[in-house]
Amino acid sequence: MQSLTITGVTKTFETPKKGIFTAVDNVSITIEEGKIHGLLGPNGAGKSTLISMISGILKPTSGTISILGVDVVAETEAAKKLLGIVPQEIVAEVAFTVEEVLYYFSGMYGVSEADRRVRIREVLRELDLEDKMHERARFLSGGMKRRLMIAKAILHRPKFLILDEPTAGVDVSLRQKIWAMVRRLNAEGTTILFTTHYLEEAENLCESITLIDHGKVIKDGNLKDIQQEFSKNIIHFELFDRSATHLAGVQETGNAYEYPMTALGEDMAKLTAHYGDNLKSIRSEAASLEDVFLKLTNSGV
Amino acid sequence: MMTGMWALYAREVKRFQKILLDTVFSPLVSVLMYLGVFGVVAGSRTIGEGPHALPYITFVYVGLLGMMMVNSSFSNPSFALIIAKNVGNIIDLQLVPIKAWKVGIAYACAALTRGLFTLVVAILATAWFIPGLGIHSFVYLILALVLTGLEFGMLGVTFGFWAKNFEALTFMTTFIMQPMIFLAGVFFPIATLPAPWATISQFNPIHHNINLLRYAVTGYSDTNPIVSLGVVVGMSVVLFGIMQVVTRKNLRV
Numbered sequence: 001m002q003s004l005t006i007t008g009v010t011k012t013f014e015t016p017k018k019g020i021f022t023a024v025d026n027v028s029i030t031i032e033e034g035k036i037h038g039l040l041g042p043n044g045a046g047k048s049t050l051i052s053m054i055s056g057i058l059k060p061t062s063g064t065i066s067i068l069g070v071d072v073v074a075e076t077e078a079a080k081k082l083l084g085i086v087p088q089e090i091v092a093e094v095a096f097t098v099e100e101v102l103y104y105f106s107g108m109y110g111v112s113e114a115d116r117r118v119r120i121r122e123v124l125r126e127l128d129l130e131d132k133m134h135e136r137a138r139f140l141s142g143g144m145k146r147r148l149m150i151a152k153a154i155l156h157r158p159k160f161l162i163l164d165e166p167t168a169g170v171d172v173s174l175r176q177k178i179w180a181m182v183r184r185l186n187a188e189g190t191t192i193l194f195t196t197h198y199l200e201e202a203e204n205l206c207e208s209i210t211l212i213d214h215g216k217v218i219k220d221g222n223l224k225d226i227q228q229e230f231s232k233n234i235i236h237f238e239l240f241d242r243s244a245t246h247l248a249g250v251q252e253t254g255n256a257y258e259y260p261m262t263a264l265g266e267d268m269a270k271l272t273a274h275y276g277d278n279l280k281s282i283r284s285e286a287a288s289l290e291d292v293f294l295k296l297t298n299s300g301v
Numbered sequence: 302m303m304t305g306m307w308a309l310y311a312r313e314v315k316r317f318q319k320i321l322l323d324t325v326f327s328p329l330v331s332v333l334m335y336l337g338v339f340g341v342v343a344g345s346r347t348i349g350e351g352p353h354a355l356p357y358i359t360f361v362y363v364g365l366l367g368m369m370m371v372n373s374s375f376s377n378p379s380f381a382l383i384i385a386k387n388v389g390n391i392i393d394l395q396l397v398p399i400k401a402w403k404v405g406i407a408y409a410c411a412a413l414t415r416g417l418f419t420l421v422v423a424i425l426a427t428a429w430f431i432p433g434l435g436i437h438s439f440v441y442l443i444l445a446l447v448l449t450g451l452e453f454g455m456l457g458v459t460f461g462f463w464a465k466n467f468e469a470l471t472f473m474t475t476f477i478m479q480p481m482i483f484l485a486g487v488f489f490p491i492a493t494l495p496a497p498w499a500t501i502s503q504f505n506p507i508h509h510n511i512n513l514l515r516y517a518v519t520g521y522s523d524t525n526p527i528v529s530l531g532v533v534v535g536m537s538v539v540l541f542g543i544m545q546v547v548t549r550k551n552l553r554v
Contacts, residue, residue, distance in 0.1 A: 055395070055396060056395075056553070057392075057395045057396070057552075057553060058553070059553060076398075076553075077398040077399070077400055078398070079398075080396065080397065080398035081398045083396075085396050087392055087396075089389050089392070091388055091389035091390040091392065092388070092390070093388075093390055094384060094388055095316050095319045095320065096312075096315070096316075096319075100312075100315065104308050104309070104311065104312035104315070105393060105397070107305070107307070107308025107309075107311070107312075108305040108308045108309055108312075108393075108397040108398075108399060109305065109397060109398060110304065110305055110398070152393075
């Protein structure tokens with residue numbers, strides 16, 4: 001079953017200075033249930049606008065969005081119940097303690113009183129915040145506030161979780177914890193939509209990705225397939241004895257050699273047979289997500 | 302099971318309970334100071350003569366309670382929402398699965414609760430030295446309090462969503478609300494105003510809230526209480542409509 005279906009969604013804004021501005025342009029994305037999907041794009045690509053529309057905060061100018069078959073525009077509240085969202089901006093309640101923030105927020109999602117007490121402890125323990133339960137949320141450190149926002153998003157056990165740059169500005173240890181938590185939630189059946197500026201993070205976590213730029217989808221699909229598509233089709237190898245005779249097409253690059261690849265298995269076998277024990281190392285070069293990103297967007301991240 | 306609207310209401314009640322010094326005791330001090338000044342100035346003056354004469358201090362006292370109700374109910378949601386906008390956690394209201402009209406109602410009901418809470422504290426602290434205080438009409442009293450709390454709660458919600466910053470709120474309270482309250486007949490019968498102010502004051506909606514409460518408590522009214530009730534109900538209905546539009550617009554851009 002599709003967890004998220006976005007069909008032909010466009011969002012335009014009318015501004016006094018720029019006139020009509022199209023932030024999201026005819027975007028269609030589907031995410032299957034149980035996947036971790038990355039939404040990537042340079043700043044101003046339209047990611048946040050798209051997330052706001054999925055969250056039911058912004059109404060699409062045209063097109064439809066449904067979460068587990070529930071139309072976000074027609075049945076906003078029903079769709080919102082299925083969602084958990086960790087917004088990009090770190091915000092904290094001024095007056096309330098961590099426990100109170102979670103108690104009232106989950107209450108607004110209809111979590112029962114008894115369940116809330118148990119869940120608050122569970123989630124805070126998992127996020128290493130249990131000892132901060134009775135502290136005012138506003139006095140937490142930035143990383144702790146980020147964890148509190150994650151706790152808010154998952155307390156009601158959403159079927160679909162949106163994490164908008166959840167690891168921005170957090171230390172390595174917490175990042176690892178967030179990754180572990182994302183994997184665990186996913187293993188429990190939560191579908192996750194993840195935006196990040198750390199491309200290695202997307203490579204690490206996501207099975208599929210959508211790259212958007214200038215409001216349009218420029219690439220969408222399985223991460224491995226995309227990387228394969230953009231790989232450089234080159235086999236790198238190093239030799240112990242550099243005086244060996246070379247196969248046609250081999251080029252020297254410093255201390256190593258490159259061989260143009262047509263079929264990975266066959267070419268590897270050909271090189272191994274030719275060089276034999278003289279081969280020090282051999283590898284094919286798959287495109288990193290960063291390569292794909294830069295190629296498609298012509299920009300830095 | 303606690304519904305989302307109830308949880309939001311409970312959160313907003315909890316919020317004002319956390320800052321009682323600002324939300325309850327600060328207005329109480331204002332009332333005490335007004336009473337001190339007017340008690341000295343008014344002496345034993347009365348409104349009207351004979352057996353139905355109303356001590357002036359009692360007249361002012363009920364007006365002050367009305368003023369307190371108006372201010373407290375307006376402040377609760379307007380401050381909470383403007384702070385939420387400034388801090389950024391207004392997004393919580395945009396994310397939760399609660400319909401916009403229910404968000405507005407939850408905030409307005411919390412405003413009513415704060416208004417009533419503040420009023421009860423003020424009455425407990427001051428009523429013992431106000432002469433001739435009683436309840437003239439229990440039905441009118443309930444209507445006056447509930448409708449005033451909700452009406453200004455809804456105005457506070459509307460304004461809280463609409464206003465961009467605290468400057469706008471200061472402008473609203475200082476240049477619009479306060480003059481309207483002072484010309485609403487809190488401190489004097491509007492009939493004593495020179496023309497055309499007496500007539501103009503009839504069009505001041507806050508006058509009808511004060512008048513209704515004063516009639517419910519003392520039996521005295523500047524304007525027919527039925528008319529005041531009609532105006533207060535009418536204002537509440539209009540504000541409910543406006544609040545819905547503004548809330549929906551702000552929670553779903």
